[in-house]
Amino acid sequence: MxxxxxxxxxxxxxxxxxxxxxxxxxxADHSEVTIVPAAGSGAPGCEETADGCYIPSTATVDVGGKVIFSNTDTAAHTFTAGTAAEGPSGEFDTSLVIAGSSYEWTAATVGEFPYYCMVHPWMEGLIVVQEVGAxxxxxxxxxxxxxxxxxxxxxxxxxxxxxxxxxxxxxxxxxxxxxxxxxxxxxxxxxxxxxxxxxxxxxxxxxxxxxxxxxxxxxxxxxxxxxxxxxxxxxxxxxxxxxxxxxxxxxxxxxxxxxxxxxxxxxxxxxxxxxxxxxxxxxxxxxxxx
Ligand SMILES: [Cu+2]
Incomplete structure (x- = not known):
């Protein structure tokens, strides 16, 4: 046939x-990763771009590694674990990070952690925490x-x-x-x-x-x-x-x-x-x- x-x-x-x-x-090595908001992400539109509103929009870090949220934008943003639709999950929350400031979070458990900006809910990103040397x-x-x-x-x-x-x-x-x-x-x-x-x-x-x-x-x-x-x-x-x-x-x-x-x-x-x-x-x- x-x-x-x-x-x-x-x-x-x-x-x-x-x-x-x-x-x-x-x-590459994943002991530390820095996440920044896209420039101008205080206004909607970044979610339509290939890079997204947080850069990188998916960040990979080893368990025990450091995630640095560095606000290089001109607006204040939050990096809040959870989703805009469902609200904070409690894993981490920088609260408002003003322009030019940064916040550090140590990834303690393996898993995937979506996060968003409470001020600008179109901003969403993902942190993947993996086993060291995975x-x-x-x-x-x-x-x-x-x-x-x-x-x-x-x-x-x-x-x-x-x-x-x-x-x-x-x-x-x-x-x-x-x-x-x-x-x-x-x-x-x-x-x-x-x-x-x-x-x-x-x-x-x-x-x-x-x-x-x-x-x-x-x-x-x-x-x-x-x-x-x-x-x-x-x-x-x-x-x-x-x-x-x-x-x-x-x-x-x-x-x-x-x-x-x-x-x-x-x-x-x-x-x-x-x-x-x-x-x-x-x-x-x-x-x-x-
Ligand atoms: Cu924001």
């Missing part, structure tokens, strides 16, 4: 593309000198049909340990996706409706019951903040058999092509009316 032949070719190329993309990347795993693999902290880290990448690379990094798979997974939709903004992780068929993480301003997200599983491999399924749910969202919505990237040994992923399967083609085929079937 023609559809099956086309699917096979697609899958073949998808796998080749995926394997080629398994190249290690270098990452992104240094690739360097270790290259040197082949895995220390205990990083032993078993894994990374792999796949691709959506629009060419967006989807990259994941994970901590080791170990009994009684939570596994941390960072997801990176390369050079993408406002990405919506679902992520599910299973171990021996049992669900250990199921985040529906994750949203990432800068295409990067961090997730943590429940404590694992064993060191058996896990499967990670990411379902792309579109780009954008408001509906309708764009992009190849519904595409699925499966990272199968994430194993603890050797710090790399042994096998990776991309289901993207199969799923999108099945969907198209089903839609184009026309049933004649009598």
């Amino acid at each position: 023609k559809t099956i032949a086309i699917s096979s070719i697609f899958v073949f190329f998808a796998i080749v593309a995926g394997l080629v993309a398994l190249t290690p990347a270098a990452f 992104e240094e795993q690739d360097d270790d693999m290259m040197d082949d000198t895995m220390d205990d902290d990083h032993a078993g880290d894994a990374s792999a990448s796949g691709m959506l049909s629009d060419g967006t690379e989807v990259e994941i990094h994970t901590s080791a798979v170990a009994a009684d340990e939570r596994m941390e997974i960072s997801v990176d939709f390369n050079e993408s903004e406002h990405v919506n996706y679902d992520i599910m992780v299973t171990q021996n068929g049992e669900e250990v993480l199921n985040d529906i409706g994750a949203h990432s301003h800068d295409g990067k997200g961090v997730h943590e599983t429940a404590a694992l019951t064993s060191a058996d491999p896990v499967d990670i399924t990411i379902t792309f749910q579109g780009y954008g903040i408001e509906d309708p969202k764009t992009g190849p919505i519904g595409e699925v990237v499966v990272f199968a058999n994430i194993v603890p040994e050797f710090g790399t992923i042994a096998m990776m399967i991309l289901a993207v092509a199969i799923i999108s083609i099945v969907a198209v085929t089903a839609k184009s079937k026309v049933i004649p009316k009598f």
